[in-house]
Amino acid sequence: MKHLYFPILLFFLPVCIYGQLPLPIIDMHLHAMNVDANGPVPNGIGRGNPGYPDFDPEKPWMQTAMEWLANPNGENPIVSPMTNDELREQTLEILKRRNIYGVTSGNRLDEYIEHGGEYVIPSWSPPTHIDNWPPPAEVRKILETGKYKVFGEVSFAYHGISPCDPRFAPYLEILEELDIPLGIHIGTGPPGASYLPGINNHLGRLHSAFEIEEVAIRHPRLRINLMHAGWPLADHLIAVLYNHPQVYADVGIICYSLPREAFHDYLRRIVQAGFHRRIMFGSDQMNWPAAIEEGITAIETASFLTEEQKRDILYNNAARFLRLSQEEIDRHHGR
Numbered sequence: 001m002k003h004l005y006f007p008i009l010l011f012f013l014p015v016c017i018y019g020q021l022p023l024p025i026i027d028m029h030l031h032a033m034n035v036d037a038n039g040p041v042p043n044g045i046g047r048g049n050p051g052y053p054d055f056d057p058e059k060p061w062m063q064t065a066m067e068w069l070a071n072p073n074g075e076n077p078i079v080s081p082m083t084n085d086e087l088r089e090q091t092l093e094i095l096k097r098r099n100i101y102g103v104t105s106g107n108r109l110d111e112y113i114e115h116g117g118e119y120v121i122p123s124w125s126p127p128t129h130i131d132n133w134p135p136p137a138e139v140r141k142i143l144e145t146g147k148y149k150v151f152g153e154v155s156f157a158y159h160g161i162s163p164c165d166p167r168f169a170p171y172l173e174i175l176e177e178l179d180i181p182l183g184i185h186i187g188t189g190p191p192g193a194s195y196l197p198g199i200n201n202h203l204g205r206l207h208s209a210f211e212i213e214e215v216a217i218r219h220p221r222l223r224i225n226l227m228h229a230g231w232p233l234a235d236h237l238i239a240v241l242y243n244h245p246q247v248y249a250d251v252g253i254i255c256y257s258l259p260r261e262a263f264h265d266y267l268r269r270i271v272q273a274g275f276h277r278r279i280m281f282g283s284d285q286m287n288w289p290a291a292i293e294e295g296i297t298a299i300e301t302a303s304f305l306t307e308e309q310k311r312d313i314l315y316n317n318a319a320r321f322l323r324l325s326q327e328e329i330d331r332h333h334g335r
């Protein structure tokens with residue numbers, strides 16, 4: 001095998017000499033959760049979704065959903081690690097190797113910051129139900145520390161609550177005043193979500209990007225990321241992107257949990273309508289680290305995107321949305 005050493009050295013030398021990094025990526029939708037956040041481990045998800053399980057309501061959907069995750073179908077499914085430490089290490093290994101900066105939220109965020117350094121961009125995630133949020137004055141204090149660059153994922157859609165709900169209004173005022181962007185779950189969740197524990201009212205009509213319009217008009221200085229890109233209602237998303245130039249969308253979960261063709265169809269619609277500068281990569285990685293790279297591959301393999309459009313979606317749009325400084329952008333590029 002000796003003869004192999006020389007070509008291998010040549011391959012790695014440019015990286016060593018010039019310290020080149022892979023082109024940077026921003027993941028707008030990364031979670032730092034418990035490894036069993038999606039049920040007992042190991043569990044997994046089939047790449048490109050080979051299909052949904054058959055269901056008879058004689059038994060609870062939860063049971064069918066757990067069996068589905070415990071035995072993911074398709075080739076080479078994305079499988080969870082077994083422990084919280086492994087989940088963190090595997091996630092951060094991917095971020096560092098691929099030069100990915102993850103807007104990260106979840107109950108284990110501080111551990112990720114400690115081990116991940118600048119690869120972790122902290123986002124403050126409120127409890128799912130708005131009735132369990134700390135009062136506005138307390139949230140203001142948390143945000144005034146400057147630790148959190150984004151407020152999200154706001155996920156009260158799982159309880160049938162719209163962003164137009166008056167309970168959300170005082171928080172929106174604080175976000176606009178402190179100039180902290182909002183990330184909000186608008187679009188799909190797990191299949192049959194309303195029949196899973198802790199979720200009681202995940203309605204298809206709240207997947208509509210139209211839900212954000214009144215918020216956008218009332219708070220025109222607020223930057224808004226529609227997490228999950230309002231899938232599957234492409235018409236609604238396009239109308240909202242057209243109407244509200246401050247609204248962006250990330251492709252969290254849909255980039256790896258949908259059949260690849262269905263994801264590409266959705267992305268193509270948005271790009272054909274002229275909005276490739278408003279779509280951001282987001283994985284929605286929870287307890288399946290390999291989902292991050294699966295999602296990146298879904299962007300990289302989109303034959304209808306130019307190389308420039310891919311770079312916009314994978315990095316440039318998020319850098320603009322987050323208002324990264326030129327210094328930060330240069331550092332991410334190893335310049």
Ligand SMILES: [Zn+2]
Pocket residue numbers: 153155185227228
């Ligand atoms: Zn979500």
